[in-house]
Structure formats: structure tokens, C-alpha cells
Amino acid sequence: MLAVPLVPTRSVTTRTAFWGRLLPVLAALACLTRIPSFVRPLWNPDEGYLAVQARLLAEGGRLYETVVDRKPPLLPWLYEAVFAVCGQGSLAPLRALAVLAQLLTAVLLASLARRRWGDRAGRTAGVLYLLVSVGLNPEDAQAATFEVFILPCTAAAVWCADRGRWGAAGAAVAAAFLTKQTGGAVLLPVVWLLHRQGAARAGAGRLAAGFAVPVLGAALATDPAGFLFWTVTGSAAYASFTGSEFHALVRATANTAILAGAATGLLMPIARARRIARGGSADLWLWLASSAVAVCLGFHFFGHYYLQLTAPLALLATEALQILPAQRCVSAVLTSACCCTLFLTWGLLAPRPELLHVQRIASALEQRTAPSDRVLVWGIHPETYWLADRMPATRYLTAGLLTNYSGGRDGTQVGEKYAVAGTWPVFRREMGAHRPALVVDDSRGKPYAPGRVPGLRRLLAAGYEEVGTVDGAVLYARVPGE
Incomplete structure (x- = not known):
């Protein structure tokens, strides 16, 4: 048994x-x-x-x-x-x-x-x-x-x-x-x-x-x-x-x-x-x-x-x-x-002023672009794309990948030469392949502002004009015919 x-x-x-x-x-x-x-x-x-x-x-x-x-x-x-x-x-x-x-x-x-x-x-x-x-x-x-x-x-x-x-x-x-x-x-x-x-x-x-x-x-x-x-x-x-x-x-x-x-x-x-x-x-x-x-x-x-x-x-x-x-x-x-x-x-x-800032920019993107348009947000708030329901014009969703900027870093190691290796050639190709309908410069005086980034400055000079500001961010739209 x-x-x-x-x-x-x-x-x-x-x-x-x-x-x-x-x-x-x-x-x-x-x-x-x-x-x-x-x-x-x-x-x-x-x-x-x-x-x-x-x-x-x-x-x-x-x-x-x-x-x-x-x-x-x-x-x-x-x-x-x-x-x-x-x-x-x-x-x-x-x-x-x-x-x-x-x-x-x-x-x-x-x-x-x-x-x-x-x-x-x-x-x-x-x-x-x-x-x-x-x-x-x-x-x-x-x-x-x-x-x-x-x-x-x-x-x-x-x-x-x-x-x-x-x-x-x-x-x-x-x-x-x-x-x-x-x-x-x-x-x-x-x-x-x-x-x-x-x-x-x-x-x-x-x-x-x-x-x-x-x-x-x-x-x-x-x-x-x-x-x-x-x-x-x-x-x-x-x-x-x-x-x-x-x-x-x-x-x-x-x-x-x-x-x-x-x-x-x-x-x-x-x-x-x-x-x-x-x-x-x-x-x-x-x-x-x-x-x-x-x-x-x-x-x-x-x-x-x-x-x-x-x-x-x-x-x-x-x-x-x-x-x-x-x-x-x-x-x-x-x-x-x-x-x-x-x-x-x-x-x-607690208030969240940065969220309000991003929501205002996203609202401006929705008003100034069509759902099928690609846009470029030059800043450190990739959530802008999601809130605006717009596709980014580049795979690099923040300026940090292209300049080495991150929250709190000062200007001594911020710029194109400190970017992730190989990113700028790819970025330039993407800007040529599908130029953004609207560029948002959301640097607001930070070390990655266009004045300190020649690659972005050239992009804006080659066919964009300033069309307004939103809460300190500058909006650039493509010049007609460009």
C-alpha cells in the first residue's frame, strides 16, 4: 500500500x-x-x-x-x-x-x-x-x-x-x-x-x-x-x-x-x-x-x-x-x-509651471500646423510633440542629444562638438528630407540657443522667418516657396 x-x-x-x-x-x-x-x-x-x-x-x-x-x-x-x-x-x-x-x-x-x-x-x-x-x-x-x-x-x-x-x-x-x-x-x-x-x-x-x-x-x-x-x-x-x-x-x-x-x-x-x-x-x-x-x-x-x-x-x-x-x-x-x-x-x-509652458506651446503648434505636418521643437521638452499630436521632424527628440545639454549643465561643455557622435550629419539629412513646417526655439536663453549652435542657425536662415512667440519660445515658419 x-x-x-x-x-x-x-x-x-x-x-x-x-x-x-x-x-x-x-x-x-x-x-x-x-x-x-x-x-x-x-x-x-x-x-x-x-x-x-x-x-x-x-x-x-x-x-x-x-x-x-x-x-x-x-x-x-x-x-x-x-x-x-x-x-x-x-x-x-x-x-x-x-x-x-x-x-x-x-x-x-x-x-x-x-x-x-x-x-x-x-x-x-x-x-x-x-x-x-x-x-x-x-x-x-x-x-x-x-x-x-x-x-x-x-x-x-x-x-x-x-x-x-x-x-x-x-x-x-x-x-x-x-x-x-x-x-x-x-x-x-x-x-x-x-x-x-x-x-x-x-x-x-x-x-x-x-x-x-x-x-x-x-x-x-x-x-x-x-x-x-x-x-x-x-x-x-x-x-x-x-x-x-x-x-x-x-x-x-x-x-x-x-x-x-x-x-x-x-x-x-x-x-x-x-x-x-x-x-x-x-x-x-x-x-x-x-x-x-x-x-x-x-x-x-x-x-x-x-x-x-x-x-x-x-x-x-x-x-x-x-x-x-x-x-x-x-x-x-x-x-x-x-x-x-x-x-x-x-x-x-504644488503648481507645475513647466507643464503649463509646454501646454501653451503645444496649443500653438496645433493652431499653426496641420496634423500631417512635421515640426521641430528645439528644447528639452519632448512631451510637446505628444501633447500637440504632431510628428517630430527628427529622431532626436531633445536638443540635449545634439548639444550635450541636460538640466543644470552650464555652457562649458554644451555645443555641437559635444553632441552624441554622428548625430549632426543625420540631423542635417533629416531636415533636408522632410523640412519641418514649424520650428520652435524653446531654448529661452539656455546654452543651446541658436546663437551658440551654428547648425541650427543655418537651418533657420535657409528658409524660415519668425512668426511669433509663445511664453518665451520663438516660432519660425517656412518662408512660402522655400
Whole structure:
């Protein structure tokens, strides 16, 4: 007679009860903390860039050939897929996916904490993460852009490595990298876990294969040479610290202070516990350190870069609270909830003058051009194309790719000679092949103004005339007969 294995019903029941109670709480909290993301059509230029890329891809564009950016392909593909299903007129479906991304991240962190320290730790980690996840300028924390979608991938990588699932861990690292290059920083704690578990010989091959197969697949699905250039080798000038030292340091200080304020409820127990005990999870500290390095890469220190710090901070705080009195946990949650409320209020009430500026320009483009016309917006707001429902005359959606300008960089390394290699010959060919019906100079005194960019100045002189201004931007229309 065959023996029938006993099912550990108590374990299954306990697990079901734990998640049955926690999941609704985390889902409600994820929705609550993302409410501000739905109150504006756009939060930052990255959202606009992705929306325009998605439209170009839907029209037959080819990524890293006729549709270009310095980013990997997963998020442009996601935007394209969502637009195909839900239409191109709103980013609300992407914002809903961002809610799901944050919820998935919280669930993975709760599962990690529960496995290591018990049920209470699982609940604490999930809640603390969602409370701190909006602790930046709302245009950084509420936008449906790269870092928000990196987070579940990085959490999944550590979750899989913690359980010795090395192929899946490698695939999760690849997903993070293919969302944004800095997502690959999570490989460091994953490799540490591989070493700590003594699985280097058996697991290294699976980890490497899990990472390599998706990355090679993405390269082959696009243009391999273009993929390598635009995601790895073609951004040396952009990543330089020279020419923006003061602005970069000011931005780094400001964004570090903002996140530190938002994470007060997490940082206090971490500091307190470190004075009591010198132990701790080395993989979590490596995760935090590698994320900090990712924030620093490129020397721009934009606020959304700091989102990568929130997941390891939530777990480190949860670990610290295990050796502190119980009231410390209540204090950490209440402090984080108060900070979260302040940031949600900021997101709901703070004015967005740059969005109003872009909307005025988009309205002018709609009035002065036909839907079939191509236009050129010389600036750093690619969302103008999307809001105006007009196709760009060039694959280079911002002046930054043609001048190396980015927010905060001063004029010492801005100009044609600092552009991404090979862009100006392509730009000139595109301007000759389909001349824009309207050119918008939205430089407004910035270092990439036409007076400092001979290539654009020649374009305007060869058949365009000034026809008006909109909120500081100058409009140029083609001279009849030219």
C-alpha cells in the first residue's frame, strides 16, 4: 500500500492568512500613495520622451535606428504595447501599471523580510516601503518612468537569489538592466548571496545565462550595434562631471536631503540599531551601496535616480526594528506616514509651471500646423510633440542629444562638438528630407540657443522667418516657396 504524504496544512493556512490580511492593505496603500500621479497629464520630460517614442514605433520606427535614446528598450516597448491596447491619448494606463509595480515591489520585500525575520517584519517592510516610495519631488516619484519599473525587477532579483533560484535571479537582473542601465547594480548583492550560499560553482552558470539570454535577445530584436552604442558606449560626454560641477553638487545635496527627510522614520532605527549591534545582512548593505553608486553614475543626481535607494532602506530599517523595542516600530511607521502625507499633499497641490509652458506651446503648434505636418521643437521638452499630436521632424527628440545639454549643465561643455557622435550629419539629412513646417526655439536663453549652435542657425536662415512667440519660445515658419 502506497504511503500518502501529509500536507502541512497549518503552514499553508498560516501563509494564506498572512497574505490574505496583508495584500489588501498593501494594495490600498499603493493606490493611495499614487493618487497624485493621476492628477496631471504629464509629470516630467521622460514620460513625454517615452510617449513620443511609442508613437514613432507604432508608425513603423525602428529602435536605435530611427527611434533613439540613451535608454534600454523595455520601457519604450511597454509604452508602445499599452498605447496599442488603450490608445495614445492618455498616460493613465501607464500610471496604473506603475501602481502595480510599486505593489509588486512591496510584496517581494514583505516576502523577503518575512522569510528572514517573521510575520511582523514582513508587514513592516511592505508598509514602510510604500510610505517612503513617494518621498521625493512629485515629478520624480509620481512619474511612470524608468526607476519605478526598475524597482520590482531589483526586488525580484534579490528575492530569487535569497532562495537560490539563480537562473531567475539573472533574468530579473537583466530585466532591471533592460529597463535602465543602472538597474544592473543589483547584480552585486545577488553575487554576494551566490557566494554566501556556497553555490558559486553550480549557480554561476545559471545566473550568467539568466542574465545574458534576455540582454542578447533585446540586442538582436533591435539593432545590435545601435543597442550597444546607445545604451553603453555613446554617452561619455553626458556622463562627464566636467562642466556641471556646481549644479550637480547642489542637486545632489538637495535630493539627498529630500529623501533623507522622507526616510526619517527608516534612518532613525537603522542608526539606533547600528549602535547596539554591528551585525546585519551584508547583502542588504551591498544592495544599498550599489544603488548609491547607481545614483552617482553620470554625475547628474536627478531626483528619480534616488528611488533605487528606497527598497534596501526599507529592508534595513525592518531588520533594525527587530532588535529594538516594539514601540520603535510604531514610531517608525507613524513618522513615515506623516512624511508620506506631506509628499502626497505636495504632489496634489504644488503648481507645475513647466507643464503649463509646454501646454501653451503645444496649443500653438496645433493652431499653426496641420496634423500631417512635421515640426521641430528645439528644447528639452519632448512631451510637446505628444501633447500637440504632431510628428517630430527628427529622431532626436531633445536638443540635449545634439548639444550635450541636460538640466543644470552650464555652457562649458554644451555645443555641437559635444553632441552624441554622428548625430549632426543625420540631423542635417533629416531636415533636408522632410523640412519641418514649424520650428520652435524653446531654448529661452539656455546654452543651446541658436546663437551658440551654428547648425541650427543655418537651418533657420535657409528658409524660415519668425512668426511669433509663445511664453518665451520663438516660432519660425517656412518662408512660402522655400
